[in-house]
Amino acid sequence: MLRTLRAKFVIGFFLIFCLSFLVLNVTLKEYIRSSNRDMITSDLVELKNNSNVYVLQAFLINHFTNNDLYFGQMAEEMVGDLHRATSSDVSAYTVDGILLNSTDETMFAGRSNEDLQLALGGKTAYTITYEGSTGSVLYSYPVVIDGVKVGILRFAKDFSSLYEQTERILNILFYLALAIFLTAFLFSYMLSRHITIPLVKMTDASTEVIRGNLNIRLKFRRKDEIGRLAENFNDMIGRIDSQIAMIARDRDRLKALNEQEKRFFDNVTHELKTPLTSILGYAEIIRENGESDRVFFDKGMTHIVDESRRLHGMVLNLLEVSHRNAVMDEAALVDTGTLLRDVCDSMEIRAKRYKKRIVLELENGLVVFGQADRLRQLFINLLDNAIKYSSQMAEILVIGDRTTKAETIRFTFRNPSETLSPEQIASVFEPFHSGDRTFKEEGSVGLGLSIVKSIVDDHGGMIRLESNEGCTTVCVELPAAGKKGGINDA
Template sequence: MLRTIKAKFLLGFFLIFILSFLVLNHTVKETIWSNNQKIVTSDLVDLKKNSNVYVRQAFLINQYSISEFYFMDMADEMVNDLTHATGSEVSVYTVDGVLLSSSEETLFSGKRDDDLKQAIAGESAYHITYMQDQAEIRFSYPVIIDGTKVGILRFAKDFNLLYQQSSGILNFIFYIALLIFGVAFLFSYILSGHITKPIIKLTEASSEIKKGNLDVDIHFNRQDEIGRLAENFNDMINKIRDQISTIERDRDQLKELNEQEKRFFDNITHELKTPLTSIIGYGKMIKEKGDADHTFFNKGMNHIVEESQRLHDLVIKLLEVSRRTSFSHSFERVDAGETLKDVCESMAFRAERYKKNIDCAIENNLYMSGQPDRLRQLFINLIDNAIKYSSSFSSILVKAGIAEDSIHFRFENPSTPLETDQYSKLFQPFYAGTHKITEEGSVGLGLSIVKTIVDEHGGTITISNTDEHIVVNVEFAYKEENSS
């Protein structure tokens, strides 16, 4: 509303100035054009008088009787003499408008002939043709001597200099008026700002406070009522800020605790599901094959025991977390390559279920500082996603190696490309993209957990599409084998 006051103030000045400017410009223009018209009319009147005197003298010199016939006989001579005497182009016509002679016939042909028509009707007339800063006048009048109409004289005269001077004067006045208008408007803008600026600042500050932003201060170098109002306003804000700061801190802490609790239980739910999937897979294979394949039976039972132990450890951790407010992470030196190889081997059976296979190219001695269980969970989630969302009968490539003091992991599977804006959202909780194939019970937490694990280990992760292959790159710092 206060901005509206300033706007109205400026609008009022603007309307006054623009109206004055337009009135001034129009008045000056009309005055100049009216004056030009008077000059033209006066010049043409003199031209008519002088040419009439010449025609009368021509009749007397040639001792012709005043008639249309002798006027026609003198046409060429009149054109030549009048052209030199008046400095204008001249044409001579009969009383019916038939051209007898012309100093520049092309100048008169193809032009407007309203003036000629009026001269045929017995009236003097002219019209002006404007082209940019040029002005040409066609002037026609019937030649009447002693009451006898003997013919018509028509003149073509340019007034370019007159109208160019007038145009220059108009432009000069226009720019001077525009400059005055600009200076006056600038002055009014500064004046309106001086009047309304303190009120605008107070309004903005109160709006910020209404939004909850108390980090505002107002300072005016003035001793009037507005200055004292600003001081009282600042004192009020300082008191409110002190009282609310504690409430805001408590609110933020509570919000953060709630978010941590939600993220924790989301991750725990997903981690409980993954080992169960492996246990169920091996259990079904053992049930189908029985103990006919003793080696596979022992291997499957070992994996079932290992995954069951993982479930047991997760439950123990969950019970521990229920009695604590934060996790206690301990890092150790881990051969991430061996962990990944073991995960690839255990996930191969899951890939077979989807009619797919896993190709591993993993270097040895990929040591890093981390948590074995969390790294295992990272690899399981990434390979599990590659299995679920790769094309049918496809091969999933898993590579790991050392480059530039870092361990690089690459998980690649053929898949339909996602839209460009989706790659930045894949790490968000519950976001599953646009894949049509989604495992039953999946809630879109896999990549969110992956991102959390990577961040915990100080690594980086990216997802991209290359030649219709989804590529996940993970990078961790390398810890040499002999380092402590």
């Protein structure tokens, strides 16, 4: 479309300049011809006045009476004198139009007699004949002496020099106007290109954007409106590109979350379904057989109790994840050293079950402002995770101390284990992450570290996990009591 616009510019300018040139040329020619007619008329009026003075003087000198007879007698002498005085060919006629004398009859032969006829009727008239750069005039008027028409004088005057000069002026003006209009047209053409070429590039760029290419940019070194338009176009494409990238990231994130939710749902369904099926099977057999088989009865009841407890723990974990923004217990000063020692003592039995050992190193005065129950759950989950995923016969080191500036309290849980990949470390705190462990305790659905992360965040702390050279370390830092930070209100 813009290529058509450029063509419209060129054709429009061409027509305007052609029309202007034509109008100017015709106007100049008409003006010069009108000026020439005015000059000729003025010259002929002066010619008539001089001729009348001469004829009147000739009549007075010769004491002729006022009749055409004497006009005819002096015609030859009068025509010769007027010829010499005016540098024009002269003819004298009677009042009836009969030629009396002429300096050169060929100058009057074969030409229009309209001026002569008008002079016979008592009027002064002239006819102009011109071809190219040559021009001549036939001028006739009645000679009147004392109110009586005595004859006709007719002049043939050459004005070729005037028309030659006029032709030269017209030629100069023609070529000058042509040069001016060609220059103006060339300038207009360059101006139209200066305007339309950027528009063509913008059209091509917008077409590329429609096709999905957002890497295209316009580069115009211009400070005018088109330059600002190009800058706005580039800014718009940049924003569209960033918005699309953001949408793509959100789409990928939502896709990943959907996959994690589906995986979580499948895991929970499986983990809930397995113990429920086992409980239901044992319960139905016990209801049918009663206590007739005491060994099976004791075994079944033990299994039902264990599976029920496991289900209870799973449900509590699920509730913790889904209601982590619910109203918590009131925050207070908590001696985390004492709390961590109690947790380690209670978890020692579980560690021995897996033939592992817990080593505790604590400083005194590890007091934070927080919720004791949730902090206990934090330590339990971290110790439980270290026990489950540490190597066989492992020694789990638990350290509680203050940082160098004593503004935070640090808890470190270190145990030998398989080295985790950076991808696993990046997603280990996600709420639906179940990990990719060689060993996974039955009933685990990957909620422990997610719960730990939420407790640390709510207490204004930070947590990080490192895994290298066959050792996994989890470090938790909580603001010390009286320092900026602490528990976040739900």
